[in-house]
Amino acid sequence: MIPYGKQSISTDDLEAVQRVLNSGWLTTGPNVAEFEKAFAEYVGSKHAIAVSNGTAALHIAMLACGIGAGDRVVTSPNTFLASANAAGFVGATPDFSDIDPVSYNLCPDTLQKNWKSDTRGVVAVDYAGQAADTKSIFAIAKENDAFVIEDACHAVGGAFESDGQLHKIGGHRWADMTIFSFHPVKTMTTGEGGMVTTNSDDLASSARLARNHGMTRDPDLFQGLVGPRSGQVVEGLVEKGPWYYEMHELGYNYRITDFQCALGLSQLSRLDSFISRRLEIVDQYNRELKDIPLLQTPKLKDETQEKLTSWHLYTVQIDFAVLGKSRTEVMNELRSLGVGTQVLYIPVYLQPWYRKNYGYEAGYCRHAEDFYSRALSIPLFPTMSDADVDHVISRIRQVLS
Numbered sequence: 352m353i354p355y356g357k358q359s360i361s362t363d364d365l366e367a368v369q370r371v372l373n374s375g376w377l378t379t380g381p382n383v384a385e386f387e388k389a390f391a392e393y394v395g396s397k398h399a400i401a402v403s404n405g406t407a408a409l410h411i412a413m414l415a416c417g418i419g420a421g422d423r424v425v426t427s428p429n430t431f432l433a434s435a436n437a438a439g440f441v442g443a444t445p446d447f448s449d450i451d452p453v454s455y456n457l458c459p460d461t462l463q464k465n466w467k468s469d470t471r472g473v474v475a476v477d478y479a480g481q482a483a484d485t486k487s488i489f490a491i492a493k494e495n496d497a498f499v500i501e502d503a504c505h506a507v508g509g510a511f512e513s514d515g516q517l518h519k520i521g522g523h524r525w526a527d528m529t530i531f532s533f534h535p536v537k538t539m540t541t542g543e544g545g546m547v548t549t550n551s552d553d554l555a556s557s558a559r560l561a562r563n564h565g566m567t568r569d570p571d572l573f574q575g576l577v578g579p580r581s582g583q584v585v586e587g588l589v590e591k592g593p594w595y596y597e598m599h600e601l602g603y604n605y606r607i608t609d610f611q612c613a614l615g616l617s618q619l620s621r622l623d624s625f626i627s628r629r630l631e632i633v634d635q636y637n638r639e640l641k642d643i644p645l646l647q648t649p650k651l652k653d654e655t656q657e658k659l660t661s662w663h664l665y666t667v668q669i670d671f672a673v674l675g676k677s678r679t680e681v682m683n684e685l686r687s688l689g690v691g692t693q694v695l696y697i698p699v700y701l702q703p704w705y706r707k708n709y710g711y712e713a714g715y716c717r718h719a720e721d722f723y724s725r726a727l728s729i730p731l732f733p734t735m736s737d738a739d740v741d742h743v744i745s746r747i748r749q750v751l752s
């Protein structure tokens with residue numbers, strides 16, 4: 352059975368993890384800082400903050416941007432639940448703006464047209480790895496005093512070109528903060544894990560506080576505890592000894608372990624090779640699936656992205672109605688022939704919780720609904736052999752003929 356996505360674990364990965372397990376440091380240790388430094392260098396950002404998962408990364412990005420009750424956060428409906436839920440975590444209203452029918456990412460014109468005055472944040476998702484149009488989105492957001500958080504969970508290692516220059520996702524200037532996930536199905540893994548990158552010192556230090564209970568041990572930041580009552584001097588209450596810490600914000604425990612970061616470092620060193628294998632497979636799919644009737648291969652909005660997209664997913668669209676088979680039937684037939692597929696994504700606002708809490712209804716984002724009704728993600732992962740790729744292509748031909 353060929354699954355739709357799968358991690359690649361090498362003996363180097365195993366040894367890296369084992370070294371840390373034997374070292375005695377299990378939680379926050381030297382590998383966390385080293386992974387953050389290597390990741391920041393890779394994407395070209397000033398700061399990188401490693402966290403326990405991509406959802407935690409979204410949450411601390413919301414907190415760092417100061418988004419909260421009374422604010423609205425707009426994201427793409429064509430995403431995993433977490434991109435929108437994070438707005439809910441901080442008491443803001445999650446809202447949605449329709450996708451562009453070519454890139455399946457937020458459409459900047461639609462975003463601008465439907466902008467509401469209480470919008471304080473936009474979560475721009477890089478669906479399947481294709482870079483969102485953050486340049487346009489950032490311009491719209493900044494006109495309206497709002498933050499842009501790029502949800503690059505699909506785009507670890509991706510880049511795009513603008514004015515003839517290469518911009519790595521996570522390092523460019525058209526997002527205030529960028530978040531990544533290292534879940535095994537993504538382009539590199541730490542088991543569970545995530546990262547926040549930013550070029551802003553203030554946003555980075557807020558994110559670091561939020562990751563660890565809002566606590567600091569940095570003497571430069573100390574504000575002092577609530578002082579003793581007037582007239583009383585209690586030496587034990589004012590002494591700032593080596594144990595001393597202060598809590599400045601309501602934070603969480605979103606720390607990542609040292610052995611996960613050792614795995615992250617090892618995976619990061621192979622990320623470019625993972626992506627080039629993904630690109631090879633995508634090339635072959637594009638060539639060999641493009642003339643199957645009723646099937647549409649994924650498109651890029653901008654040709655320059657062809658070699659720069661990290662391709663987390665390969666999602667085709669199939670006209671199931673004309674085919675005369677339901678999507679479930681197609682998936683089951685493919686499964687019985689050893690080909691796993693997945694449907695990504697159900698437009699988030701259609702979920703019962705969103706309907707119950709915000710009253711969203713079907714028809715809110717027509718392009719996202721249309722895309723969802725025809726989407727099918729087929730296997731794409733770096734350890735797929737040429738024979739696996741051939742097998743997937745021939746079985747799809749067979750089931751759709």
Ligand SMILES: *Cc1c(COP(=O)(O)O)cnc(C)c1O
Nearest residue numbers: 404405406431433434504532534
């Ligand atoms: C995977 C994913 C997340 C959440 O990441 P976790 O590490 O699973 O918490 C958020 N947004 C998108 C678009 C994702 O694909």
